[in-house]
Amino acid sequence: MEKTDNSIQETIRRAKAGNQIAFSTLLDTFWNDVYGFQLQRTKNENDAEDITIRTFSRAFDRLETYDSAYEFKTWLITISKNLHVDLIRKRKRTLLDDVDPRGEEVKKVLDESPSVEDQLIIEQNLANLLQDIKKLKPHYQKVINLRYFNEMSYADIAVELNEPVNNIKVKLLRAKKLLAEIIKKK
Numbered sequence: 324m325e326k327t328d329n330s331i332q333e334t335i336r337r338a339k340a341g342n343q344i345a346f347s348t349l350l351d352t353f354w355n356d357v358y359g360f361q362l363q364r365t366k367n368e369n370d371a372e373d374i375t376i377r378t379f380s381r382a383f384d385r386l387e388t389y390d391s392a393y394e395f396k397t398w399l400i401t402i403s404k405n406l407h408v409d410l411i412r413k414r415k416r417t418l419l420d421d422v423d424p425r426g427e428e429v430k431k432v433l434d435e436s437p438s439v440e441d442q443l444i445i446e447q448n449l450a451n452l453l454q455d456i457k458k459l460k461p462h463y464q465k466v467i468n469l470r471y472f473n474e475m476s477y478a479d480i481a482v483e484l485n486e487p488v489n490n491i492k493v494k495l496l497r498a499k500k501l502l503a504e505i506i507k508k509k
Contacts, residue, residue, distance in 0.1 A: 331395050339386055347490055349395075350379055354489050356396055357403050364407055372492075374410065378403040380496045455505045463498035470495055 331352070337345035357378050361371035381402050382389075389398055456464055469475045469483060477495075481488040 332391055335386070335389065335391070335395060338383070346383055346493070349383075350489050350493055351487070353396055353399055354379075357399050360400055361403055361407065364404075370410070374403060374406050376492050376496055377406050379493060380500075381406070383493075455502060458505050459498060459501055463494065463501060466491060466495045467498050467502065 331349075334345045334348050334352075338349055354375065358371055358375045361374045361378075362368065365371050365374070378399060382399055389395065456467055459467070465484065466480060469480045470477075475483065477488050477491050480495075481491045484491065486494075
């Protein structure tokens, strides 16, 4: 999509109305901007990708709050920057919590703790989890099964479903959120 102000605003308007193609268009249009920004900041592809996915998830969840007086890209970068700061704070807290009182070096490799959604999913036993997964729409069931039960990479899932990798990432993120909501309602 061409990044003209009018076409972006029209796409945002369609996304606010719930048009899934508009969401995909925004993701495809701005993915490289946000990912590149994070790659420069984090110097780590995994962190950059994770923060970029979270950025789009948060932006799409709060799209109604977007003020068209500002550039959409700037709004996304601001969300992304804040998520990165949160990640740094979280890791510093984790590092301080893990320091041995005798002053020994921290031996653990830093790893981000599971999200609230991940934690809820982990806590469920497999039978209940499978029943809950069946409550999702078929395309969400498919990405959950391919990722967590077949242990496929995003790239492999993209090939399997004949969709772009970015769409798979967002679809998986949405599936996890919906599954967490189903589990919370129990």
